[in-house]
Amino acid sequence: MDWNLLITQLMNGLQLGLLLFLLASGLTLIFGIMDFINLSHGSFYMIGAYFCGSIVAYTGSFLLGIVIGLAGVFIVGALVEWFIARKLYREDHLDHVLVTFGLILIFDTLVHLLWGASGMAIPLPDILNGQLTLGELVLPTYRLLIIFAGLLVAAILYVLVSKTRLGMLIRAGASNRGMVEALGININRLFLVVFALGAAMAGLAGMLIAPITEASIGMGNDIIIIAFVVVIVGGIGSVKGAFYAALMIGLIDTMSRSYLDLLLQLAMPSNYAETAAPALSAMLVYILMAGVLAFRPQGLFPPAGMK
C-alpha cells in the first residue's frame, strides 16, 4: 500500500467534491426553495470562468479576477431571476426545463460570439503553479487553494444558513414555502438573493477549475449532471446534504479512477480491466444515485420538515 498515493488521492477527491459542492449548493437551494429546475446553472459556472479569465488577462491579477468575476456572475444571476425565472415559478417543471435548456443554448452562443470557440487559459501567479512538499508528499499548491476556498465557502454558507435571519428564511422556504409567504416575508427578494448567490457560487467553481482545465464553451453542461446527482443524493433543498453528498461523490469518483482497475485485474485479464475500469467508474456515481432513489428517495439529509 502506497500511503502517499492514498493521501494524494484523498486530497484529489476532496478537491473535486468541494467544487461539486459549490455548484450543487446553489442548485439545491434554487431547486428546494423555489421548486425551480435550473438546467442552466452550469452556464453560470462557464460565465464565471470566462469573466475571471478576461479580468485576469486585463489586469494580471488572479485575485481581482475572482472578486470582480464573482460580482459579475452575481449580477447575471440576478438578471436571469428577475427577467426569466421569476415568471416561471408557478409553471410546470417541464416549462422550467424547456426555458432553462434554451438559456444554455443562448449562453453558449453568447460566449462563442464574445470569446470565440477556442477556449481560454487562465494564467496563475507563480506561487500557485508550484507544489507544497511535506516529506515524501508533494501536493500542487493550486489544488490546496481550491480545497481551502471550498471549505471557506462551506463554512460561510453554514453560518449564513444556520445563524442569520436570511438563513432562517432560506431554511423555512425550503421546508414550507407557503407558510413563509403567509407570514408576510417578501418572498420575491428572498428568491432573488438566493438565485444570485447560487449563481455566484457556481461561478466561483468555474473560476477555480478554469486554471486547471481551461474555460470552454459548454464546460458547465458536463458537470451539471453530476451536480444534480449530488442534489438528489443529498436531499433536495439541503445545503448540509449537498456538502456530504458532494464529498462522497468526489471521493467515489477519484478513488474508483485510482484503484478500480487494480481491483478488476484480480477478476479479469488486465486488458479488459483497463477498458472496463474507466467505464465502470463513470457509472458508479449513478449507481449510487439509483440506490439512494430506491431506498431513501427523499435523499440522505433532507431539510427538516420536508415531507
Place this chain on the structure above:
Amino acid sequence: MLVKLIRTTIIASAIIMTGMAQAASVKIGFVTTLTTPAGVIGEDMKNSVELALEHIGYKMGNLDVELIMEDDGFKPDVGKQKTDKLVKQDDVDFVAGYIWSHVLLASMNSVTSADKFLISANAGPSQIAGKRCNKNFFSTSWQNDQTPMALGEYLNQVGVKSIYIMAPNYAAGKDMAAGVENTFKGQVKGKDLTKWGADAQLDFSAELAKAKASGAEALYVFYPGKAGGAFIKQYQQAGLQDKMPLYTAFTVDSIALPKLQKAGLSGVLGSKMTQEWSPDMKNPANERFVADYLKRHGKYPSFYGAQSYDAIMLIKSAVEATGGNLKDKDAIRKALKAANFDSVRGRYTYGNNHMPIQNFYLREVVADAEGRWTTRIIQTVYENHQDPHAKDCKM
C-alpha cells in the same frame, strides 16, 4: 391537385438543379467538429481547406469546386447522420475530414456503400487499416498506431527503461497506447484510459498521482485538442516536469502551444513528440501553406490543417488525372492511389490498405525567430514506414 402540382414542380426543379450542379462541379463534403471545445480543431481544418481551395482558385481541372462543411458535434451518431445527409441529399462526390476514429468508424459505410470516396484527413483506426479496409477509402494522415510506434522506437534509442501511459478511452486512444507498447522494449509500469467524448474528463489529478507513484521513468500521453493543453498544465502544476520527462503523440500541437505560451507554461519547451509533418518542413508546397496560413490567421497551422490541405490537393490530383470525368470511379480510384501530388509533408505512396507509407520524424517544441512557440524536426525516426495492420487487409 394544386399541392401535387407544386410538389412535382419542386421535385422536377430539384432534379434539374442537381443535374446541372453535377455537370459543372466537384462536390466535396467535409465532416469535422465545429462545436464543443474540440471545435478548435475543426476550425483549423476549415481554415486549411479554405486556404487550399483559394490556392487552387476553387477549380479542379475545368470543374468548379463546391464545398459543404458539416459539424459532427464530437459524436459518432451525429457524424453518421451528417455523412448520410452529404451522401444522399447533397450527392457529393467525395467526403473528407473526420478527426475522430469512432466517428469515422460509424460513418465510413455510408460513403463507401454508395460507391463514393472517403478521404480521412485525420482519423486512422486500426480496423480500417486491417480487416475493414475498403477500396474507396484513402487517408492523407496516418494509421493511428504509426506515430506512437515511432515514439516507442525513439524511447528505445535514448534508453528509456520504463514508461507510464495515459490516453482517452476510445478507438484511437487504444491504438495510440498499443502503438507504443508494440515497439517500446522497456517496461510499461501502468496505463490509464480516461473518459472521452463531449463530456471528457479534463482533471487528471488522480491519474497523475498514480503515474508518479508508479516509479516509471517517463510519461507518454495522447490527449488531442483541448485536453492536451489542460494535461500539460496539470503535469507542470503537479511538479512532474523535473521528475518524469513527457513524451506525447498528437497532444502538443499548434492549437495547444499558443495557449500554453499565453499561460506561461514554459515546461513544455523542449518536450518531444513524433509526427509525419511539421510546420518547418522545407518544400515549396509546405512553405506556401504555412506562410499563407500564418499571414491569414496569425498562428501556425496544425497537423490537422496540413492533412486537410493535403486531402483537397489529393482530390484535385485525381479529378485532373481523369479529365474531370467523375463517373469513372475506377479511374478516380487509380489516380487517388497514385498519390500524384505535392503533399506538404513531401511525396508519399499508398499501401494496399490505402494508408500512407511515409516518414515519421521526431519534433521538439521551440520558440521561432519571433518568439512564437512551435515545433521543429530534429531527426527522422522511420523512413517509408507502413502500418502493422496492412497485412490483415485483403486488398
